Amino acid sequence: MKRASPTRQRLAALGLLGAPLLTYPLLSLPAGSLWGIPASYLYLFGVWAGLIFLAAWVAERRGT
Template identity: 50%
Template sequence: MTARRGSREDGKPPRRDRMVALFLLGLLLFNPPLLRLFGVEGEIFGVPVLYAYILGVWAAMIALAALAAERR
């Protein structure tokens, strides 16, 4: 049986597809309308909420990129 173009025999999507999906997720999470939701008064451990959101999402994106790029 032949595998469809863009998929592997074990059913997992290729690394490129995962990276494209991660890029699109990043676009969504760093979209200005969503950032405005976190531009409120308040702090988390002394850090403004918007900065905490941006740094948290940035760290999560790096971790997800590392998982997506990992070879098995």
């Protein structure tokens, strides 16, 4: 029987991780600002960039 590819499973897991990180109630946590930039802005773009980085790492890895 064909098994689901591990890369697809890892990416789907990233999707499941991203959903709670990018929605409320976690979104109401960042407050204040850092280097003059609002924490909310940094948090959203930071988590987003993190997800993209991990997805790129998983998707482009050789030999999986």
